[in-house]
Amino acid sequence: MSNVTHYLPVLKNPLLLRSPWSRLQKRFLGRPTSFPDYFQNPIFRKEDQAKLIENSELSKLAAVPVRPPAVYETSSVYHDPLVNKVINHVMEMGKKKLARELVEKAFENIKRKQIERYHLASSPEEKAKIILDPKTVLHRAIANSKPLLQLSPIKRGGITYQVPGPITEKRSLFLAIKWLLEATNEKDRTIHFPEQFARELLDAASNTGKVVKRKQDLHRQCEANRAYAHYRWQ
Amino acid sequence: MALCFSVKHLFPISKCYVKNIILNNVCKYTSKNVPTTNHALDNMTDWETLSKKKKISKAMKAYLERAKEHDEFMKKQEFEYKIGKRHLANMMGEDPETFTQKDVDRAIEYLFPSGIYDPAARPLMKPPEEVFPARKAAEFDEAGRPHHFLFYTGKPNFFKLLHDGAEHIQQAYNFEDKVIRKKAVPDPNGELNIDNSIWLTKEQLEQVLVESITDLEYDNFKLLMERLISLPYAYRHKEFIEKYRKPLVTQRFALEIPKPSYDDEGRAFVTTYECLRKKARGDVTIRVPGTGKITINGKDLTYFEDVQPREQVMFPLFFTNMQDRVDVECNIEGGGPSGQSGAIRWGIAWGLRSFVDKDMLEKMQVAGLLTRDHRRRERKKPGQPGARKKPTWKRR
Structure with a gap:
């Protein structure tokens, strides 16, 4: 038996190797904290998958590794990426449950108000105009509050000019949601968030209210500063 | 020494x-002076x-x-x-x-x-060829004259690779010119299939070249190869390109699908053990035919108080339209609601493979339901307040 232990030293610990070759050894980390780059993003919505089947790309995509969907993503018809985005903007200190409750409460308020208005409307044309689905209201509100231009400060000859320029889709969406939430938080302490948020959304969806005015102000200022536009490239 | x-x-x-x-x-x-005989x-x-x-x-x-x-x-x-x-x-x-x-x-x-924690630090016994990387043979003759024309670059194999790549690009350009002059159309059959492979990583390339290269040099290598495959006639240089690509792991989801067993009532069932996500672990049993009854640790879906984990549990069932055709039983422990629901989601999707057709399997794979989420919490590092967070910068 002593002989056996004598020969076992072939066991090695590569991390202790101090030879010039140890540099080349690869270090495997047991549990990575993210997926490698070649993992594709998942396509889990039914309508997106239907498109893939039409183009007959599905089996091609099935051959490559795919990331799992995140905890907030489902293929359910109630899942909406934009609503998720808004929930994340409403969230403070990682309290997602509360943020989701607030947004859903706001949706409930919208629904109540719209149904009330629906029953008060007299003619069928007026009734047809009222949007009953809160998610459609949210989509419209955000589309109406998205700015098309932005002002960026550019310093020329010691003077800072507010120069108008195009805005990216992502920033425009960010500004729209940010403005909606800022307008909501300018409320009295007695009014609760869901109530005010519902009001702001309904206002913006009908192209009126603080947020739409803010967007139009920005557009007006961009128009006024168009003389500086050349500073963007000069 | x-x-x-x-x-x-x-x-x-x-x-x-x-x-x-x-x-x-x-x-x-x-x-x-002593010639060794043996x-x-x-x-x-x-x-x-x-x-x-x-x-x-x-x-x-x-x-x-x-x-x-x-x-x-x-x-x-x-x-x-x-x-x-x-x-x-x-x-x-x-x-x-x-x-x-x-x-x-x-x-x-x-x-x-x-x-x-780190598998690389655990005891191992491997053949010496794996532990000690290969070394280069002599690069010069007896008189000290180098064999390789790029010997004096210090990294002959790497620069030879770049040289070859550039040559292939030039050839592709020349061929394209020739085709345009003849007013021909590109061959539709000649196509470079690179979807299922990725470039060799820096470490792998180093092992192939038997030379150590810097990050910048590796970036240059990638830039060159990307340029080559972006050309319309890159398929003519398939052999060269494939030498430096590694195939991605083969599909595991379609293989080894377990045959369902049958219980006393004659219902088919499949049990998936080792459903892991974050710190949660458990097992999921799927029984067919069923009525959509879900049991988690003896309770129903209200085991989870929030909506989000409930949605996660239902995700694979709704996705495959099996929500009222199967019964699900899970035992789960450890972790929080998010981890537990994620583990159950994977367990249900993995078990459902035995009861769905091949098209649905492909759909589930593209939806990422069959990928195990192996990510874990990243450890805190000494000298900083978190895993990635650094201390606030102070001038003095």
Whole structure:
């Protein structure tokens, strides 16, 4: 038996190797904290998958590794990426449950108000105009509050000019949601968030209210500063 | 001397034994005039003819010495590995002749159980070729004149690769010009299929080239290859391109689908053990036919108080339209609601493979339901407040 232990030293610990070759050894980390780059993003919505089947790309995509969907993503018809985005903007200190409750409460308020208005409307044309689905209201509100231009400060000859320029889709969406939430938080302490948020959304969806005015102000200022536009490239 | 040092570190248990052998060997090396009769390494390098040449440059001499030392070292390692393997086989009570590397790994794991976090730090016993990377053969002749035209770049193999790549790009351009001049259309059949593979990583490329390269050089390599495959006639250089690509792992989801077993009531069931996500672990049983009853640790879906984890549990069932055709039973422990629901989601999707057709399997794969989420919480690092967070910057 002593002989056996004598020969076992072939066991090695590569991390202790101090030879010039140890540099080349690869270090495997047991549990990575993210997926490698070649993992594709998942396509889990039914309508997106239907498109893939039409183009007959599905089996091609099935051959490559795919990331799992995140905890907030489902293929359910109630899942909406934009609503998720808004929930994340409403969230403070990682309290997602509360943020989701607030947004859903706001949706409930919208629904109540719209149904009330629906029953008060007299003619069928007026009734047809009222949007009953809160998610459609949210989509419209955000589309109406998205700015098309932005002002960026550019310093020329010691003077800072507010120069108008195009805005990216992502920033425009960010500004729209940010403005909606800022307008909501300018409320009295007695009014609760869901109530005010519902009001702001309904206002913006009908192209009126603080947020739409803010967007139009920005557009007006961009128009006024168009003389500086050349500073963007000069 | 460096060799001695490393070897000592390798074999801390039997220091004296190794030292003796090394001393013996060193003695052998220094007595150069004595021709060693029992050379087992003749198949590796032809020492006899090389050492007989009169005019040998100093570089060649040094190389020969180093190569000889290395070969001896590798031979000894090989010998020790074989003996160690035989002893391991005897200890495990198996036949030494049919003892494979897989058995070795198993035996080591059994005899030296290790809870070390990083697998690279756990004890291992591998053939010496895997532990010690390959070394280059002589790059110059006896007179000290290099063989390779890029020898003086310091990294001949790497720069040869870049040179070849550039040449292939030039050829592709020339061919394109020729086709345009003839007003022909590109061959529709000739297509480069690169979806299922990725470029070699830096470490892999280093092993192929037997040279260490910097990050910048690796970026240059990638830039060049991306340029090459972006050309319309890149398929003509398929062989060259595929040399530097690694195929992605094969699909596991369609293989090894378990056949369902049958319980007392005659219902088919499949149990998935080891459903892991974050710190949660559990098992999921799926029974067909069912009525959509879900049992989690003896409770129904209200086991989860929030909506989000409930949605996660239902995700694969709604996705496959099986929500009222199967019964699900899960036992889950550890972690929080998010981790537990994620583990159940994967368990249900993995178990449903036995009850859906091939098209649905592909859909589930594209939806990412069959991918195990193996991410774990990243550890906190010393000297900083979190895993990635750094202390606030202060001027002084």
